[in-house]
Amino acid sequence: MLTLLGLEFRKLLGARSVRIALLISFLIPWIWSLAPRLQQVYGLVLTSGFQVPAISLITSVQFVLPLFVALSCAEMIGTEVAQGTLAPLLLRPIDRNRVILSKLITALIYPALLLLVLLLGSFLAGARLGYGDFVGGSGLGPGGFIGQGALSSGAALGQVLRGYLLGALVMAPIAALAMLYGVVFLNTSAAALATIATLQIMRLLTVFPESFQQVLLTTHLDLFLRQGNISQSLILLVIYTAGFCLLSVFAFDRRDV
């Protein structure tokens, strides 16, 4: 299994789309850190380097990060089919379930990698603002950017790390969904498009009853901003992720290649 995982990571990091995504994730925080009209457009004044990760995450999680995740995860199957390397892989004495599991594990780790790079870029971009104690909020803790008075650097760091960890968890079901569509369509474009379209359609369902909205994945994409008891949302995200993963394994098991 480690052999397969190593191979999948090697392929992932060699993919052009992943390298572009990682580069953009590193550069996005600099936009916010250096933006001259941030206050005019968003009414926001950055007072600490700890606020750069928050604004980078909040603005990326709506579209850019899901797009990167959908495309790169769909590519994990789609490119293999397009360049004909999936068949040679399946000709080896390896159970099909192990092949798809290794891809799923890699796909689920990929959003965390993206967010790690986003965080790293944010910390570097926010360095000019300093990382000491400050008055205000990190943007990922209670009170948002306004905060609740003075905030120590340790507490701010904790809020940022919590936010990014939850952000990675929020992206996991999107990665799993992209893999599922990848297995179904065996095509990168179709799978990526279907993933993004699914998310967009879910967002349109705000016109449906509140109880129905609570089970939609997109309702919980802002989990990293929520405080208090988030266990219900976490459980739902885990159910979505596990469900999409299981469906992927099931669909791949008897799929003609």
Next chain:
Amino acid sequence: MTKTAVSGPSAIEVRGLSKRYPGASVLEDVNLTVKPGEVYALTGPNGAGKTTLIRTLTGLAFPTKGKVFLMGRNVHEDGPRARAYLGAVVEAPARFYPQFSGTENLTMHAKLAAMAPNGVRVSRDRIREVLALLELTRMADRKVAEYSLGQRQRLGVAAAMLADPKVLILDEPTSGLDPLGINLIHRIVTSLATSGCAVILSTHHLREISTYAHTVGILTGGRMVDSVDLRSRQAAYRFRVDDPQGAAELLERLPFVRRASSRTPYAVAHLGGESRVPEALVALSNGGIRVYEATPDHFDLYEYYRERVEQA
């Protein structure tokens, strides 16, 4: 011609294989067996189902009906164990990760091959050995994206033989190769068969394959319409006579004649060897049959294939 295939259990066994897609039947009740050391050539017109058959044999596609066994193991129910003995190239040209070199691609394949139940590690020396066999040493450390079509195809065969397979399945292995490359593949296939490997390869090069294949299967419209044992065709002789039917009946009665038939103006008999020709001539003469000519009856596989495909 390679040595006679080893008798005993089959290395590859296909029983009642059918494959249907919605609205189309691609394979219908295909049966075949290949013994260790045997070279089985699969041929047929385009669209006959050869590639689908090969994909089903290797476990990439699943049959609608029927079973496939490799070294006694069902390839669709016990895949990892069945494929532990398998080396295969199912696309022409063979596909690899273009961003990695030939050696790196083979190293990945070696690691994956070692994941077989009771799998044996494939050493770097073995990787170098197969690259040298396929005349790819010079290109070994170059990215596969820089390889020509023929080089990729040879790398595919290298990957297939990396783990010393007992079953080798090749789909158009000589596709894209120059004459020297074709000859190289044929020599390698022959060598592997001689050492006991069962080989199935699909091909359109009938005249070349007839020099070293043991059996040729002709697939048309998803059905195996004929299976030709090339070994038994070697010892046939034809006699141009005045009464082909009478001559065939007379020859059939001789104890050393396996089979006799008439093909006007000839009587064709499988004699078991050149040494039996004088005896056959004496028998025909004693039976009142005038013999004008006696020659070996070279089996023209291409002509036979053409006839069978047109009949089907």
